[in-house]
Amino acid sequence: MTAAQWLRRAAVVLGLALAPWCWVVANTAYLLAIRQGGSDADGAAALALYGQHPTLVRVSVVAVMLGGLLVVPAVAGFYRLAGERLAVVLGGGLMAAGYIAYGGLGPLTGLQLVMAEHGGPMTDFAAVIDAGQADWTTAWAFLLFVAGNLLGTTVLAIGLWQARTVPIWVPACLLAWPVLHVIGLVFFGNEVPQVIGAVIQAVGFGACAWLVAGRPEGAVAVPPAGATSSRAEEAEEPEGAEGADTVQVA
Numbered sequence: 581m582t583a584a585q586w587l588r589r590a591a592v593v594l595g596l597a598l599a600p601w602c603w604v605v606a607n608t609a610y611l612l613a614i615r616q617g618g619s620d621a622d623g624a625a626a627l628a629l630y631g632q633h634p635t636l637v638r639v640s641v642v643a644v645m646l647g648g649l650l651v652v653p654a655v656a657g658f659y660r661l662a663g664e665r666l667a668v669v670l671g672g673g674l675m676a677a678g679y680i681a682y683g684g685l686g687p688l689t690g691l692q693l694v695m696a697e698h699g700g701p702m703t704d705f706a707a708v709i710d711a712g713q714a715d716w717t718t719a720w721a722f723l724l725f726v727a728g729n730l731l732g733t734t735v736l737a738i739g740l741w742q743a744r745t746v747p748i749w750v751p752a753c754l755l756a757w758p759v760l761h762v763i764g765l766v767f768f769g770n771e772v773p774q775v776i777g778a779v780i781q782a783v784g785f786g787a788c789a790w791l792v793a794g795r796p797e798g799a800v801a802v803p804p805a806g807a808t809s810s811r812a813e814e815a816e817e818p819e820g821a822e823g824a825d826t827v828q829v830a
Contacts, residue, residue, distance in 0.1 A: 589792065592660065595653030596789035599679075600782035602647030607778050609640035611771035623692075623709030624702070630689075631696035638693065641686045648683020651676050654785065657792045658736060661746060667739025671732050678728015681721040688718070730758040733781075746791060753784025 581589075613633040620626035630637045655672040662668045695705045712718060737751040760777030767773075 591653040592657040593789045593793045595650045595655075596657045596785050596792065599647050599650035599654040600778065600785040602643045602650060603679075604775065604778040604782055605643040606640045606647065607771060607775045609636040609643065611775055612636055613640075614769075614771060623706030623713075626692055626709060627696045627702055627706055630693045634693055634697055637689065641689050641693070645683045645686040648680045648686075651679040657788055658740070660792055660795070661788060662740055662743035665739040665743045667735050667742060669739075671735030671737070671739050674732030675728045675736055676732075678725045678732055681728070682725035685718070685721055685725075688712070730761065734758050746788060750784045750787045753780050753787070756784075757781035 613629060613636040618625065618629040618632065620629055655676040658668055658672045692705075692709055695702075695709075713722070733754055737754040740746050740751040740754070741748065757777040757780065760773040760780075764771060764773030764777070
């Protein structure tokens with residue numbers, strides 16, 4: 581293995597292993613911040629919450645920004661495992677775009693935190709925050725995050741299930757995140773379902789990191805025993821690749 585190949589694999593494995601835990605940290609920090617009430621639903625509420633829990637907000641902001649960076653090599657890992665599936669390509673790309681956009685909003689949250697700590701005309705600060713969030717120049721980034729976070733992850737999980745190049749419980753772990761996230765938003769107000777879903781998703785990401793780390797360079801992933809014949813045929817070694825290693829997932 582060349583140095584470039586080693587670095588490429590290391591980046592992918594680290595992305596898969598660490599990116600989801602950044603989101604676990606971010607959601608846990610928010611859970612702790614709102615455990616006695618509060619939210620960031622609007623400018624006034626956000627300033628009040630950030631003023632009460634500045635350390636937790638800083639931890640969450642840094643975690644979100646790091647996750648937005650690490651998701652790039654993480655998605656490259658999904659492509660290595662099942663990049664022949666359109667759902668994996670589209671879902672992974674949309675998920676990456678969403679988390680990158682959300683990470684880009686981190687500095688705006690940091691600015692709101694400084695407003696809360698600095699003090700001053702809080703009513704005016706809140707009005708500015710609300711106006712900024714409603715402005716189309718930045719609102720689209722949050723909408724992209726919602727689409728990537730929920731829809732992108734769901735499509736990616738479906739693609740991994742279709743490819744059958746990972747154990748069946750891996751896409752189920754990924755799917756736990758959007759399902760529990762929606763349940764938490766609709767039926768709960770304490771962020772607990774979101775944290776549970778993020779942890780389960782991180783387990784699925786970690787399994788993919790393990791699979792990528794164990795695959796020889798140039799290996800062709802094939803479905804495990806019991807997969808349908810059509811899927812097995814699609815995963816056959818391509819013409820002209822004689823002698824390439826293959827890896828079968830149990």
